[in-house]
Amino acid sequence: MKGLYCKPGDQGDVKFVLQETNVPTNLGSHQVKVQVKSCALSPVDFKLYEDLKFEKEHVPVGREIAGVVLQVGPKVTFFQPDDEVVGILPLDAEQPGLCSIVVTDEYNLVQKPEKVSWVEAAAVIKDGLRAYTALHTLARMAAGQTVLVLDGAGPFGVLAIQLAHYHGVKVLATASSPEDQKFLEELRPSVARVIRVWDSKQDLVDSCLEETGGLGVDIIIDSGVRLYEEKPEAQRHSLIFTLLHYTFNTINFILFSKLDPPDSHILFLKAASLLFLNDEVWTTSRAKQGRYLHILKDVMDKLCTGTFRPQLVDPVPLYEATVSMEMVQRKQARKRIAVKL
Structure with missing residues (x-):
């Protein structure tokens, strides 16, 4: 039985092999x-594997799986x-999800x-978990708030939009x-306004202020994309300190790993939070296992009822x-890719 693995190269090159x-x-x-x-394909975060001391010569590929139970353990x-x-298979799984048969814990x-x-x-389970983590667990969204989703047409952005709209x-x-x-x-009507960041005539900050009557947005979700070719850090700084007065969710934590004391003080005055979206925390820590499984079940329920309509x-x-997988790793795929076995 063959499975998909990847092997990091010496110069940052990645090779995927069956x-x-x-x-x-x-x-x-x-x-x-x-x-x-079926198994969905997501980029392999080698930096996370290194930080968690999960480094392997061959890293199993494909963690979001859907299938039929063949056999169960005694308990x-x-x-x-x-x-x-x-x-979703855990980070330290020995087997790739992209193979015919997988053994994993029932949890x-x-x-x-x-x-x-x-x-x-398989394609929705991880992006759905990420959307729940961002909007419910971190941002604690409530009806009547305003959220700005950067790169809303991406697989994660689409589900974040649909989940936010569902909750008013x-x-x-x-x-x-x-x-x-x-x-x-x-x-x-899920999206109240689409902001054209590709159009130099339309300014992101001005558009958001216009749409909110000059008040700014409550939540910003940054899916880690590079919106601007020049000075992306300065543009994100403008988003934080001009628009935001509640919270900010990001998976692009490198840009915000350092905050100057004056900037931290501005966040304090606005009662704002800079939060880092790491959905892997659910599988690396079992402290809230019940909540994690509840989220996965709710993601499936919303997919079944049509609340989630993935791309x-x-x-x-x-x-x-x-x-x-090479396309996914290079982030060239704009829609979620899943393999049918």
Whole structure:
């Protein structure tokens, strides 16, 4: 049985290869064996692996999986054979999710609704978790607030927009190209205003102030994109200290790893927070395991009811997984890619 692995190069190059992998014959007390039907592709964060001391010669690829339970351990209580499940493999998983059979703990999985396809379930689970973490856990959004989603047409941005709109939050979103603008305008009324950052005649800060009557937004979600070719740090600084008066969520933590004392004092005066969105904390720390599984289940429920409508490309076969993963790792894919097994 073959699985997808990646091997970091000496000069930052990454090579993805399909190679043989072994499935454990004996299951642990709380482990389940899953036949994978679909696996979504997300970039591999080698810096995170290094920080957590998870460095390996070959890193397993593909962690968002959907499939059918084949066998359960003696103390498993959540699932039975033939159950349809979806989940996210932990960072220290020995097996890649992109293979025919995976063995993992029952605490990494939730039930997949029957109406949800394998590809949609695998493709949405991680971006949905990230949207919940940003808007609920960190920002603590409430109805009547205003949120600015940077790069709203991305896979994560789309779900963040839909989740915010569902809870009565006014959404402003940026479009980095005419194609993104057309797509976001089709999401109305979920998006109250689309801001064209690709158009030099439209200023992001002025547009947000105009839309909010000069008050600014309550929440800004930065999905880690480079919006400006020149001085991106200065532009984000303007966003923080001109627009923001509540909180700021970002996964691009490098730009904000250092804050000068005067800037920190301005945040204090505004009762604002600069927060870092690390959705991996749910699987690296088991302190809030119940809440984590509740979020995964709620993501699936919203996908089943149509609240979440993800942007997906047609599923790719396994033999094209290496090429597709290279595109994902270089961040050239604008839509979520999932492999159908």
